[in-house]
Amino acid sequence: MKEDSKGIALALATIMISALLLGLISVWLNIERVDKAYDLRRMEKKLNEQEALESKLEVEKNNLISPIRLRELAKKYGFGPASQGQIRRDRGDLKK
Amino acid sequence: MAKRKKESLKSSRNKLLFVMVLFALVWTALLGRAAWLQLYKGADLSRLALRQHLAAELERGERGNIFDRNGNMLATSVDASSLYIRPVKVTDVSGTVAKLSKILGISKAKLRKKLSRKSNFIWIKRQLDDRTARKIKKADLPGVYLTTEFVRLYPNNHLAGQLLGFAGIDGKGLEGLEKEFNGRLAGRKAQFVVQRDASGRRLYLDELGREMDIRGKDVHLTIDSHLQSVTENALVDSIKKYNAKWGTAVVVEVATGDILALANCPRFNPNIFRTSSPKTWRNRAAIDVVEPGSTMKPFLIAAALKHGVITPEKLIDCEGGRWNLNGKYIKDTHKYGWLPAHKVLRYSSNIGVAKIGLELGVQNYHKFLTDIGFGSKTGLPLPGDRVGSIRPAAQWNEIDLAAGAFGQGVGVTALQMAKAYLCIANKGVAKPLRLVQLPRSEEDEAPKRIFSTEVAEKVLSMMREVVQEDGTGTRVRISGTTVAGKTGTAQKAEKGGYGNQYMASFIGMVPGYNPEYIVFVMVDSPQPNHYGGVVAAPVVKTVMTETLAYYGKLPEKQNSAPVMSASLTPSSEMPKKAVRANSAQTSVSSETVPNVKGMPIRRAVEIMVKRGFVPKLKGQGMTIIKQVPEAGEKWPEDENAEIVLWLS
Structure with missing residues (x-):
C-alpha cells in the first residue's frame, strides 16, 4: 500500500516536471519564433534593397550599352559600322 | 480555563470559516468572470484581439520587363520613393513647407495649399529620384512620409518609343506594347494578414499566402535593338534632310517573318512622354493608312502574271506619257512608247500598269490584294492596327482600277506592305509577320500559297531590274550583291483632289535572288525632292548595308561597276x-x-x-x-x- 502511494507520487511529480519543462520550452520557442521573425523582417528588407539596387544597376548597364551611346562612343574613338572590304570571315562565323 | 479554551477554539473556527467563505466567494467571482469572458464574451474579445495583433497588408507585384530578341532590356520597373503627407500630423507647417520646397523645388504657395487641405493623405510628389528621397529621409519631418512604388524605365530612351509605348504613373500600360500586353506585364496584387507587435512592426510568422507569384510576366520581342537604332538613325537623317513631316520604316527577316526593326520618326522618349505631343506617340507603321503609289505595282504585275494576262515580254503601249481614260488623264514622268511588261515596272509607268490592270479586271485584282493581306489587319499585337482601305470590288469603276493599279485610291499601312512583300520574297507563300517571341501567338496564321514560285521569280526579276539595271531604284545598289526593289512616289490626297504633297517610299529586298531581308521605308511630304528613289532609297540602302554587316554577310566590293549602268x-x-x-x-x-x-x-x-x-x-x-x-x-x-x- 505504501509502495503504491510512492509510485503515484513519483508519477505525479514526473508529470508536473514534464509539464513545467514543456511550458518552458514552449515559451522559449515562441520567443525564438518572434526573434526570428524580426530577423527575417530585417533580412527581407535588406534583400529588397539589394534587389532594387540590382534593378537600378541593370538599368544603368543597359543605358551604358544602348546602341545610341555606343554609336556616340564609336564616333568619338573613330569607329563605325563595318563597310565593304572590312569584314574578315573565318569558317562558320556567319551569324544566323 | 477550559471554558476560555473552548471559546478561543470556536473563535478560530469562525475565523477559518470566514476566510474559507471569503476565498470561496473570490474564487467563485473569478471563475464567474472567467466564464463570462470565455463563454459569453469570448468570441467578441477574440475578434478584438486579432484586430490588435493582426494587420492586413497589400503587396503589388513588379511589372514585367520587355526585352529585344537578344535579351537586351527595352523596358523595366525599378523601386522609387513617393512622397505623401498627413496634414494633421504636421507640427510645424511653415518649417515643413520651407524644407520641402527647397528639396523638391516646388513653390511654397503650392505646398502650403496642399497642406491646408483637410485630408488624411495627400500626394506631394511621386516617383522621386534616390537622391531626393535620401534628403527627405534625412530631414525627418513629422507628418511627411515616403512610400515605395515602381517606376517604369526605358534604358534606351527614345529607341522604339512608339512601338513600346509607355505605362502611366500607376503602372498601367497606356500606349503601344505596354498597353497591348498590360494584362501580362502588370504585377498582380496580393492581400494577406500579418501579425504585428506592440509598436506596430509587421512580423511574418508564417506564410499566410504571401508566397504567391505576383510579379508580372516578361515580353520578348523579335526586334533587334542594334538594327532598330540603325533604322531610326537613317530615317531621322532623311526626314531632316528633306524637311519631311514624318517617316516610318520596317525591317523584316524573310525566313522567319520576324520584324527586326520598326521605326517611326519623329521619335519620342517614353521616359518623359508627357513632354512630347500625343501625335508623336503614334505607331504610324500600324495606324496610318496611306496611298502607297508605285510600290503597289509589283502586286498588280504579280496578279497579272498569275492570271496569265501578261508575260514579262508582252509589249504595252505607254502612249507617250499621257493617256486619256474616260475623260481623266493618266501621266508618266517620261514619254514612254511601247514597253515590255518588265520595263513597265522597271521605269514605273503608270499608264503601262493601268492598262495591265484594266486587262486583269477588278475582281481578279481585288481578290489578289485581299488574299495577300490588304484590307485586313496584320494580326500583330499592336494597338490601333488598321485594316486599310480597299473598297469592295463592286464599287470600283475603270478609273478606280487604273488608279489602284499604280497605288492610288487604295489605303494601306506600312506593315501591310511589309507583309505583302514578305509573300513575294517567300516565293508566293504568304506567312504572318512576327513581332513577339514570347508569349507565343496562339492563333498563328498558317502559310498559304497565293501565287506560284514562277510568278514570284518573275516579279523579283523585274524588281531587280529596278535597282540593278537602269530603273528608278539605282541608289540602292550594293556592290557585290543584288538588290530587288521598287520606288513609290504617291500624290497625297487633299481636300478637293490631289495636291503637290507626296509620299515617298521604297521597298528593298536583299539579296535580290533569294531575299533574306526586306526593308520598307515611307517618308511623308519631303521637300524639295519628293521621289521615293531619292528620299527613301538611301535609307533602305543604309539599313540594308548595316544589316548585312551586322550579320557578317556584307559582301566584298566588286571592282567593276554594275554592268548595266x-x-x-x-x-x-x-x-x-x-x-x-x-x-x-x-x-x-x-x-x-x-x-x-x-x-x-x-x-x-x-x-x-x-x-x-x-x-x-x-x-x-x-x-x-x-x-x-x-x-x-x-x-x-x-x-x-x-x-x-x-x-x-
Whole structure:
C-alpha cells in the first residue's frame, strides 16, 4: 500500500516536471519564433534593397550599352559600322 | 480555563470559516468572470484581439520587363520613393513647407495649399529620384512620409518609343506594347494578414499566402535593338534632310517573318512622354493608312502574271506619257512608247500598269490584294492596327482600277506592305509577320500559297531590274550583291483632289535572288525632292548595308561597276533622262549597229548605252557571242526598242 502511494507520487511529480519543462520550452520557442521573425523582417528588407539596387544597376548597364551611346562612343574613338572590304570571315562565323 | 479554551477554539473556527467563505466567494467571482469572458464574451474579445495583433497588408507585384530578341532590356520597373503627407500630423507647417520646397523645388504657395487641405493623405510628389528621397529621409519631418512604388524605365530612351509605348504613373500600360500586353506585364496584387507587435512592426510568422507569384510576366520581342537604332538613325537623317513631316520604316527577316526593326520618326522618349505631343506617340507603321503609289505595282504585275494576262515580254503601249481614260488623264514622268511588261515596272509607268490592270479586271485584282493581306489587319499585337482601305470590288469603276493599279485610291499601312512583300520574297507563300517571341501567338496564321514560285521569280526579276539595271531604284545598289526593289512616289490626297504633297517610299529586298531581308521605308511630304528613289532609297540602302554587316554577310566590293549602268551617273534618279543626256555626247556616230561579237561585255554595253540603248543580256559569260540587231543593221528609231546580247 505504501509502495503504491510512492509510485503515484513519483508519477505525479514526473508529470508536473514534464509539464513545467514543456511550458518552458514552449515559451522559449515562441520567443525564438518572434526573434526570428524580426530577423527575417530585417533580412527581407535588406534583400529588397539589394534587389532594387540590382534593378537600378541593370538599368544603368543597359543605358551604358544602348546602341545610341555606343554609336556616340564609336564616333568619338573613330569607329563605325563595318563597310565593304572590312569584314574578315573565318569558317562558320556567319551569324544566323 | 477550559471554558476560555473552548471559546478561543470556536473563535478560530469562525475565523477559518470566514476566510474559507471569503476565498470561496473570490474564487467563485473569478471563475464567474472567467466564464463570462470565455463563454459569453469570448468570441467578441477574440475578434478584438486579432484586430490588435493582426494587420492586413497589400503587396503589388513588379511589372514585367520587355526585352529585344537578344535579351537586351527595352523596358523595366525599378523601386522609387513617393512622397505623401498627413496634414494633421504636421507640427510645424511653415518649417515643413520651407524644407520641402527647397528639396523638391516646388513653390511654397503650392505646398502650403496642399497642406491646408483637410485630408488624411495627400500626394506631394511621386516617383522621386534616390537622391531626393535620401534628403527627405534625412530631414525627418513629422507628418511627411515616403512610400515605395515602381517606376517604369526605358534604358534606351527614345529607341522604339512608339512601338513600346509607355505605362502611366500607376503602372498601367497606356500606349503601344505596354498597353497591348498590360494584362501580362502588370504585377498582380496580393492581400494577406500579418501579425504585428506592440509598436506596430509587421512580423511574418508564417506564410499566410504571401508566397504567391505576383510579379508580372516578361515580353520578348523579335526586334533587334542594334538594327532598330540603325533604322531610326537613317530615317531621322532623311526626314531632316528633306524637311519631311514624318517617316516610318520596317525591317523584316524573310525566313522567319520576324520584324527586326520598326521605326517611326519623329521619335519620342517614353521616359518623359508627357513632354512630347500625343501625335508623336503614334505607331504610324500600324495606324496610318496611306496611298502607297508605285510600290503597289509589283502586286498588280504579280496578279497579272498569275492570271496569265501578261508575260514579262508582252509589249504595252505607254502612249507617250499621257493617256486619256474616260475623260481623266493618266501621266508618266517620261514619254514612254511601247514597253515590255518588265520595263513597265522597271521605269514605273503608270499608264503601262493601268492598262495591265484594266486587262486583269477588278475582281481578279481585288481578290489578289485581299488574299495577300490588304484590307485586313496584320494580326500583330499592336494597338490601333488598321485594316486599310480597299473598297469592295463592286464599287470600283475603270478609273478606280487604273488608279489602284499604280497605288492610288487604295489605303494601306506600312506593315501591310511589309507583309505583302514578305509573300513575294517567300516565293508566293504568304506567312504572318512576327513581332513577339514570347508569349507565343496562339492563333498563328498558317502559310498559304497565293501565287506560284514562277510568278514570284518573275516579279523579283523585274524588281531587280529596278535597282540593278537602269530603273528608278539605282541608289540602292550594293556592290557585290543584288538588290530587288521598287520606288513609290504617291500624290497625297487633299481636300478637293490631289495636291503637290507626296509620299515617298521604297521597298528593298536583299539579296535580290533569294531575299533574306526586306526593308520598307515611307517618308511623308519631303521637300524639295519628293521621289521615293531619292528620299527613301538611301535609307533602305543604309539599313540594308548595316544589316548585312551586322550579320557578317556584307559582301566584298566588286571592282567593276554594275554592268548595266556602265555609263550612267550612279545618282541618276530618272535613268531615261540620263541615258538621253549621254546620248547627246555619244562618240558612236555610226548610223549602223557595230559588230560587238567577241567583245568583252563591258565594252559592248558601253557602246550600246552611249547610243542610247540599254541592251538586254542573256547568258552568264563575259563575252558577246550573238547580237540582235545584227552588225550593219540601222540603229532602231524607237529608243525603247530591244537590243539583245547573248553571252558566252
